[in-house]
Amino acid sequence: MAVEYRCCGTGFFLHISIIALLVLFAGLMSGLTLGLMSMSLVDLEVLAKSGTPSDRKHALKILPVVRRQHLLLCTLLICNAAAMEALPIFLDSLISAWGAILISVTLILLFGEIIPQAVCSQHGLAIGAAVAPFVRILVWICFPVAYPISKLLDRLLGKGHEALFRRAELKTLVDFHGNEAGKGGELTRDETTIITGALELTEKTARDAMTPISETFSVDINAKLDRDLMKLILEKGHSRVPVYSEQERNIIGLILVKNLLSIHPEDEVSVKNVTIRRIPRVLETMPLYDILNEFQKGHSHMAVVVGQNSHTVEHSGSELPTDGKHQFSPE
Known part of the structure; x- marks a missing residue:
């Protein structure tokens, strides 16, 4: 009669229902452990701000739950362990101990681990958002046990905030x-x-981005803007041309090619008679961001890179470094 009761009575179906719920609950906890804990706060914040409309909605629901990562982890693991430990107890009332162990291991492995984790690894965002209110309830229920453990993990391992990309x-x-x-x-x-x-x-510094002076095109301040020089300037295609005095290493300024449009080659005007713009000088160790900020002020789009131990000589009433070895231009 006892055996008949186990097989056909209402208690049998109640035990089966409880076993099914425990397996599903354990599977949900296992899947959420993989799905929620595998998503970093950085990933969720990116999705919340710039993801698709559905991803934004899901990420905003998940973020409050995931922020305290160790507390969430402890809650999911406690619930998962409780479900797995309770499963053999209800199975043992239906079948023998060996059968209970065999069936519980099979159910937990297949429906409590493999399938949930496979599903949550692909759809963890949507599933996590759907069960976020339920997870909050579990966190509240497990709080007396999970909170002290999570604080211990915070102290030993840090709070678990994901670092940004290097x-x-x-x-x-x-x-x-x-x-x-x-x-x-x-x-x-x-x-x-x-x-x-x-x-x-x-x-990077100016030295990393400079063009050697030997590879640049410049003109002598005493040169005549005749037909040959004008043709050469046009062929080079630069909007700005450095001007040097006596030697190419001594860059004193630059001329804008557009200012030469009104000059007739037949007049052979000297370069020193046209407007020569001042060209700034920067140390070879100057960071490129600092140079870019100077260029953005609009004073110049080209600079001469000089060494740290440069010497100066008088020229045209201003002190100029003599080892202006290189030209730098963002254009």
Whole structure:
């Protein structure tokens, strides 16, 4: 009669229902542990601000739950462990001890671990947002036990806030998002070049970006703007041309090519008789961001890079470094 009661009575179906609920509950806790804990705060904040409308909605629901990561982790693990420990107890009332162990392990492995984690790894954002209110209730229920453990973890391991990408990591991430990387990225080559260049500015100085004076085009201050020189200037295609005195290393200023449009080559006007703009000088160790800030003021778009131990000589009433070895221009 006892066996018949277990198989056919209402208690049997009650035990089956409880077992099914425990397996589903354990699976949900296991899946959320993987789904929610695998998403960093940085990822969620990015999705909340710039994701698709559905991703923004989901991320905003999840963020308050995930911010205290150790408390959430302890809550999910406590609930998962409680469900798994309770499962053999209800199975043991239906079948033998060995059968209870075998069935509980099978159910937990298949429906409590593999399937939930596989689903939550793909749809963790949507599932986490859907059950966020339920998780808050669990956090409140498990708070007396989970909170002390989470505080201990905070003290031993830190609060678990994800660090932002380092500069080198961010550059690699940008490269991966380039459409030439073969990974389905949407950034064009020009966009990745600009972003990478901006990230590198902090680490580079004027010496890293300068063009050697031997590779630049400049004109002598005493030269005549005849037909040959005017043709050469036009062929070079520069909007600004440095002007030197006596030797190419002694850059004293620059002329704007557009100002030469009104000059007739037949007049052979001397370069020193046209407007020569002042060209700033920067140390070779000056950071590129500082140079860019100077250029943005609008005073110049070109500078001469000089060494730290440069000497000066009198020329045209102003002191100028004699070892203006290189020219730098962002154009």
